[in-house]
Amino acid sequence: MLRYSLRRVPSALVVLAVASVLVFCVLRLAPGDPAVVLAGPDASADTVAEVRASLGLDSSLPAQYWTWLTGLLTGDLGTSFILGAPNATLIGRGLGNTLELALAAVALALVGGGAAGIALGTSRRRTVRTLLGGAVSLALAVPPYVTGVLLVLVFAVTWRVLPASGHESLLADPEIGVQYLLLPAVCLALPTGAVLARFLAASLRRAREDEYVKTATAKGLSRRRLLGRHVLPGALPPVVSVLGIQIGQLLGGAIVVEAVYAWPGLGQLLLQAVIGRDYLLVQDLLLFAVAVFVAVQTLTDLAQAALDPRVRTGGAV
Template sequence: MLRYLVHKIPSVLGVTVVASMVAFALPRLAPGDPAVALVEGDADPATIEALRAEMGLDLPLWEQYLRWVGNLLQGDLGNSYLLNRPVSQLIGARMESTIELTVAATLLMIVVGLVFGILGGSRLTPWARTAVDAWNTFFIAVPAYLVGLLLILFFGIYNRVLPVSGEVAVLDDPNFGLQYLILPALALSLPAAATVSRLVQTSMLTNRGEDFVDLAVSKGVSPRRITTRHVARNSLGTAAVVVGLRIGDLLAGSLLIELIFARNGLGSLAVGAVQQRDYLLVQVLILFAVVIAILAQLASEITLAALDPRIRLG
């Protein structure tokens, strides 16, 4: 396993470097100038140029990039142009909300995806299989933000069961915190869970045709044991890879879900940073999301290698 991890390090570092270049370039492709956005009313060109020089925007792009990366390697994320505060403080103040939502959505995605995937891949009655297929098809087709709006409509307006706006930290007040967390976590997790469910179901149906299943049947192993100990277990590798891929999507999707449910997380911070051309803040937020996605994918590959020795031996 250690050799497997060592072989993965170069690719992880390479993807991270490319991600840093993309994070640096994307904000600069948008029209506008941070210096112009900062000045109030009309300002003369000399004032704008002085402000650009103060922010380092008058330097060549390659020098700006190298300075930014050098500061990152030293643990310095820079200061927000707009708020004139360290980026690390701004992200740290909002990160708890986003982490809460992403972790809750990830747990729901895993549980719901595996349960429906295993049910769909089991020897169910035709109506049960149809119900699972319809569930998966619906949530794969419907984006997370629309699921969020439907949940708000049914559980927040028509029935008024759960709060649909604002948040309370779960660690501060678990009771109220969970009430505020349920709907956004469901909105974010259900489309991803449907994808996990569909792929686990397909993998299980494929594994049912393998020789090891025929051998177990010939030995008189019960159908339930064949499903749980043989078919489902050999389909977990697919689930591990899909979960790793979807965590990055959950983190990105949480930004929009936070806006819909008025949560004070990284979503509102990112929107404000983009609108005000706050390059440093936007760069760090993009790179943060990409790094989390890379680490999640690496964790899924490690899990797959642990489940299937052929992966790490190869």
């Protein structure tokens, strides 16, 4: 297992290196000039040039990339052009709120998606499978920004049981914090839970066709014991891989959800940086998102290898 873990590290580092180059280059292709935004629309050409020089944008692209990369390696993320604060401080301030939202969404997706997937994969009632299948398809089909608006209309405007937007720390006031957290967490969890339910149901159906499961059934094992001891453990490895991908994509979904619910997280910060053409902050946030995705994928691969020895032995048994 240790050897398999060490083999994953070089590939993760290569992905991060390539991602840093792509992020840097793609942002330079976007229209707009942060120096013009910061100097103002009525600024003279000399003023814009001075602002550009103060931001380091008058250097060559390789020099700008090297400055950014060395700063990352030394822990200096730079200073936001627009907000005028250290990027590390801004990211750290929004990271806690985004983690709070993401962890709540993952918990809801695991509980709801897991229960729906088990019911879809094992239920003998056609009505149950039809209703759950329709609900899962609907959760996959409706985009988060539509789901978010519908949840606000139902629970905040019509029934008035939950706040429409905003944030309150769970540490400061848990009761109020949960009320603010519930709607965005449900909105973010729905597509993840739906994907999890689909894959878990399909994996359970495949696992039920394995020979060892048929043998256990012939020996007279109860349905619950058969599911818990044989079917579910055999169905989990591919589902864990899918779950890792979905968790890695939560940050992208959080951008939309945080905008709908005015949630002060990394998504809101990224949106603000993009609008202001804040190159350095956008670079840091995008590379951080890639790093999170790579880390989650690596942990997922390790978990899958722990559940299924064939993964770490290259398929050999």
